[in-house]
Amino acid sequence: MYNILTISWNLVKRMIGRRRGVIAYILLPGVIVSVIIWMTGGMGYEKATVLYTNLDSGPAGAHVIAELEKTGDYTLVEKESGGELRTGVLDEKGRAGLEIPAGYSASLLAGQAPQIHIYELKTSAASIALKMKASEIGGRLREVALAVDAAGKGAEAGKAGGTAGVQAASPSIGPTGMASGTASGTAAAREAKLSAVLQQAELHHVGSQKTDYNLYPRESLGVVTGFMLMFLMAMVTSSVSVIMDDRKKRTMMRMFSAPVRSYEIALGNFLGSFTVGVIQVAAVLLVGRYVLNYNFELPMYLYFLILAAFMLVCMGLASTVAGLIRNPNNAGMLNALILTPTCMLGGCFWPISIMPDYMQKAANFVPQKWAIQAADLAATGSGWSELWLPFAVLGLMAVILLVIGSAILRPSESAV
Amino acid sequence: MALASLTDVVKRYDSKLTVDHVNLSINEGEIFGLLGPNGAGKSTTISMLCGLLKMDGGSIVIDGISVAKQPLEAKKRIGLVPQDLALYEDLTTWENASFFGKLYGLRGELLKERVKEALEFTGLADRAKDKPSTFSGGMKRRLNIACAIMHRPKLIIMDEPTVGIDPQSRNHILESVKALNKLGSTVIYTSHYMEEVEAICDRVAIMDKGHIIACGTEKELRERVAHEEKIIIKAGSITPDLILELKQHPRVTRVEAEGETLELYLPSSQSELQDILFIFAKHGGVIQMLQIEQPDLETLFLSLTGRTLRD
Amino acid sequence: MANIWTIAAYELRRLLRSRSMLINLFLLPILLIFLIGSALSGVMGGGKDQTIDPFRVGIVDAAANPSERSQLIGSFLKSPEIAEIITPETADSREAAVNGVRSGEYSYAVIVPAGFDKDIMSGKEARLEYILGKNRTDNMVAGTVFDNFLSSINYRQAAAMTLGPQAIPAMTESGQSNPAVVLGKLNEGAPAYTASQYYAAAMLLMFLLLCGQMVITSLYSEKDNHTLFRIGSMPVKGGELFMGKMLGIGIVSVLQCASIILATHFLFGVYWGNRPGLLALVCLLMILASLTLSVIIAMFARTAASARSISTGLTVVMTFISGGMAPLPDSWVNTGGAFSINHWGMRGILRMMLESPWTQISGSITMLSLICLVLLGLAFFSYRKVGYHV
Structure with a gap:
């Protein structure tokens, strides 16, 4: 010893x-x-910086950004264009980048499945969470668009049978087709409806509140x-x-x-x-x-x-x-x-x-x-x-x- | 004729003179011994001779070439066997030798030939493929020498090549120094073992505290020692009276007694030996052994500095 | 010149002969990249699901009698997808649920207010209360599960209120069409970029920086072996010895770099871009920077141990502040990170992987060259000042 x-x-x-x-x-x-x-x-306390560019002129793009902002987990920084966004991500100006494509709302309303783009340089907890959140919002938006579509159909079918042909054709018209001809009037109406739904949703009447007794590390x-x-x-x-x-x-x-x-x-x-x-x-x-x-x-x-x-x-x-x-x-x-x-x-x-x-x-x-x-x-x-x-x-x-x-x-x- | 000459060589470390105006001249074909205690400045002198250290004053010329002005040319003529083993443990014997050979500018067939020659010379030819890490101390020392002789240098400098090895390897090394000398190389051999230096060197310089305190052939140096010999007697029944009478003898300068051994110092034993034996007989001392020692370099060093070499 | 090659060749031979060196140089990087790749594969590939053991969630319905309990919540909890994740258990009261969470009986608890369904139908506010448990992951999973459910109801409620209830049946999940969010390509034309490329590049750069350790080991071992003394007595210039050693180590580093790139390319399919020449240039610059940096350290450090720890420390710190180890605050990456050599190498290599135009790559290469130039100058002067001798 x-x-x-x-x-x-x-x-x-x-x-x-x-x-x-x-x-x-x-x-x-x-x-x-x-x-x-x-x-x-x-x-751990610092918010993750997320760069975004919203090329959509309709209500859906703005809604995505607003909802992300509301989570309080991100500092959102706007970039002018997709190119600028990608450069920003490459330069590591933010943890991830989010791009809402042009005509996102219109495309949604046309019953298509437009996609939000996320750019990341490396995987991090923040970028995973962002992906999940954005994909959830995106999914809901598609549902809402379907609802708007159904509502529009129901209303117009009751109003005038004459335009039924146009109505039936409209879901297959692309975003470019939407801007012209007879479809344009209904397109604007749909966008207004979508906007109304989203505004209502942003109130978050249904939600949750977390009670945190700090039990977890x-x-x-x-x-x-x-x-x-x-x-x-x-x-x-x-x-x-x-x-x-x-x-x-x-x-x-x-x-x-x-x-x-x-x-x-x-x-x-x-x-x-x-x-x-x-x-x-x-x-x-x-x-x-x-x-x-x-x-x-x-x-x-x-x-x-x-x-x-x-x-x-x-x-x-x-x-x-x-x-x-x-x-x-x-x-x-x-x-x-x-x-x-x-x-x-x-x-x-x-x-x-x-x-x-x-x-x-x-x-x-x-x-x-x-x-x-x-x-x-x-x-x-x-x-x-x-x-x-x-x-x-x-x-x-x-x-x-x-x-x-x-x-x-x-x-x-x-x-x- | 002088192969290497040192003139007023000075080296300072922090204003302390480690080498103080050393003048030496080494003749072609001789084995020159540099003797001195540890810290005398031998290794510093050797380092300057090989161009490893810059001089603070003076000049060194080897084979007509100034070490300070043309270091590379001078180095080509030198083979240094460093005091510490300077080998790559992770390279084989052959690779070690051929690496250093290449640095001396040997190439191709000539390199192979010379490496083989050097390994044979040092008795390592059969271990060429082994790494030095598997060697005994003596074998490493021999490889240490082999790496310095492949380019057949005019001047071989051996800095304490026998430190810490067994007597057999030591003899082998001393023999090879002589053999190298016979082959035509001039050798500078530093050591603090005066027996080695006495055994193989033609001329010896003794260094202490940065100075050359004596230089010459062994015989010349011996003559400089005060003529004092030592008689060692081993005898039974040594009495205090016997010691007292020996001390009173007019030619005996000093008597040291320890057990059954007596050491007597006197200028010349020849004339007085009879007297001393007589005194022994008178006191009934039975002499078992008697030995007369001539003065050696150790005594010379002692008489010059008042210290022994291995302090 | 011949001497430089001789010294380099033997340096190379000795480096490649050491088994541990080989493991460290060639096996370790590939092992690490493999580990990172497969550890994060679930996240990166987004592919196969992991099996999570369902955990218990305490559900409290504040309704006065059982018949008034929320149908919405009830049917939601019964659905098979949910049963795979959580096991709902009814708790009697809020206190019981809180106690259950505290004791670890429940991993999470959800309090349903009285009249939850009715409030939703009539467009009023309706909120569930969550009580967070002890496990961070479980909290996150449960929170996400219930939030998704609530958000779906929220949108339905909003749709019903603005469009009328007849719109609701249309709001079915669009099935398996295509995901609402995709990882975008950071650059047009280039093969898809994955995060594993990022880690491969970060590891490569870290190992290139670690090459400097070889310089330190080599410079000091020559002293410890006393071979430096012997070489000093030989017709070799000091600079030749030094250059030879650097060349030998440089060659090993290049080999290492090539092996990492090739192995990750063929074994794990990492795409390194379409400009092999520029990639080689960036790697060479990194090696040069790492070697010269180590030379400077070796010139001023007293012992091999201290030199090695300074260099390891610098490598770790530089990898750390360039964000190669753990995610750092975003503001750091472009301020503090810019002071590390990795940062610039990383930028260059990432842009090559994305096949960015030359104008975007040139900046980081210029910066790297500048760093190399400065380090080279410093190394040169410190060599002149201190020297490499016994």
Whole structure:
């Protein structure tokens, strides 16, 4: 036991014993992570900018824009033409672009199925939501157009049988045909009717009101936890590289030549880097909470426990890799090979629920998933009756990886 | 005739003179030893000789070419065996040698021939396809030499080539230095092992604190040492009276006793040996072993600086 | 010149011999692009539905007796499409529903006011109350399901009020004709653009930036191996050694870049545009920028470890602020993002993918060239000032 403590204390002292170490391993990561958290966390409140151009002169186009505006989720910016809109999207002036084609209302009324165009450079939660909303409004507009058509038919059939031929033909007349001849009079009337319906609809007599007891975790928590996990994992790499250096400089061999067992060296190193890791986690949390005044939405001690448990798993992972790969330079690289893919799979960058089924299943093998789940559960006020599962999974992963890692550490061998 | 000459060479680090007006002249065809303790300025001098470091004063001329003015031309004539192993662990023996050979401008068949020759010379021909990471310390040292001799340099500089290896490899290296010299290369050999320098060098310069404090053939240097020899006697029943009488002998300058061993210092042993044996007999001392040591470079260094080489 | 080639050739040989380097250079990018592609495939392709386990929704009808309960809601909840998503459960009162949501018994709760159907028929205001539960996704799904339903009723009510009730039967969902919203082509003539192209380009640029790590490793390992000392004693100019190493690493980077582009093209069908020459130019500029940036870092950092962490940090920050990692506030992308090298590379490549005219591409290429020029100048001066020696 004494040996383990000596080895771990030695590691801690070497990493953060001097002022430079404190700055490099504690202060800097703390500040960087907190700033990034603060930036991404703050982003949740900002409305997504959506560019649009409405080439329709009728009421339907205006209605689409008005309804989108009413959701309150978007900052709408108007562009003059389709070309300008596309350039704007390309220049990333907005999250997405929406184009209502010319003659949209007329085409609707003619019983055709005109389409709203959406442009996006990359998929984001906002652009998905926009697509859903716009397609819903578009669908309703088509229904309304059918209703207007039916109403018009009924009324005119009763009024004059003489024009029935024209009426029957009118649905097949395109937008160009609408502008001329006998159809033009009815077209204007229909547009007026459509406009009236839409005006009525915009009053939203039927609707809903949401009662929010803030039971669910905010969207930003997932992003924040995700980034936190990614950086924690990267920081673990730095302390493991110190252990790798030991092997390279053969001080580990010398340690082993003393009356110390292999597992004591392994445990000592883990304990040391874990101590450093715990201090790093604490620094990040404290800077985030008290310097940047970021509200993590869940009890600090729970968040700390979750992150510490995750840290333990990372350490096991890193030491397993370090045991397999003898060259310290390569170890850093392989960690990168593990870090980014597991973060993606574990839901650090996007919610797991948007991934296909088989990938969601694969995510169960990734510690990030469980840490994020634990944070979500804790944020919704769940007790240990629910929290035990993710913690148990994390603990199990840590134990397995640490056992493997210490089994293959083999301090008697030097680096290749 | 001088193949390499250093004139008033000066190197400063932060206003501290690491090499202080060094003048040396190395003759063609000789093995020149540069001896000195760690930190004496040997490696700095070597680095300037190879054009690795800029001089702060003075000039170095190799084979009539100024190192400062035509570094590339001068470098072509030099083969440096660095103190630290300078090899690519991830390239094979053959690749290491041929890479450095190419940098000396060797190409094609000539390169192959010379690489083979160098590996055979250092006894590594059968390991040509192996990587140095699988080698013993001595083999790495030998490869370290092989990489510097392929272009048959006029001047081979060996900077502590025997550090940290077993006696067998050390002998192999010393033999190969002699062999290279016989093949026509002039060799500069630095070391802090005076035995090595004594064994193979024609002329020796001793360096300390940036100065050349002595330079000449081994014989010349020996003569500069105060004529003092050391007699080592191992004997049973050494009594304090015996030591006292030895100390009182007018020609003995110093007596050191430790257990059964006595060390006597005196200007010349020949005339006094009889006296000393007599004193032993008188006190009933039974001599088991007697050894007379001539002064060596170590003693010379000691007498010049008051310190030993391996401080 | 011969020396430069020799050094480059051996640098190349050593880089390509290291297994971990190969994995990192050629396997990792493809793996990441594959992961992103398939993770977001549901979203990008818009294709196959995911199986969502139906979750429980507490329904409270405030009507005084069972016969007055809302028929509209009742039949809506019975429809098979809805049953796949939610499992409605009747709760007795609003308090019971709220408690159920709090305890996690219900994922969501909906309160139907008394006389809901009647209000709708008579054109009065009618509102459902939603109580949000613990799960963000469930909240969103349930909210969307009920909102769609309400919006449909809203339009019907509006139509009935303005056009008369006889118009209502015509308002059937138009069936399977064509979706009301389509993803438009960002540029005419070009093959359809998909978001996976964006991520492929972002990954490519990130890996090109990471190439600089090789420079740092290589420059410092030459020192650690003491081979720099030996080469210093050889008839090789310092600049030749330096150029040779950069050339070797540059060639590896080009190989990497080509492998990413070809692999994503043939394996995942990523379209990289119809201007291979310009694409190569942008990639080369990116490589140049990344190499020179690393040279500058290596010249001023004391140890390999610190140089490596500075360069990793810069890469991550640049990828981050150019929006390649996570969506950032829109205002950021064009202000902060413009300070990253990726930003300009990204613009150029995206426009090539969209087959935009040259006038739209030239701007970012000019900008990239300028960045390269500045970095090259800085690298040159720092090399002259600090140098690369033992």
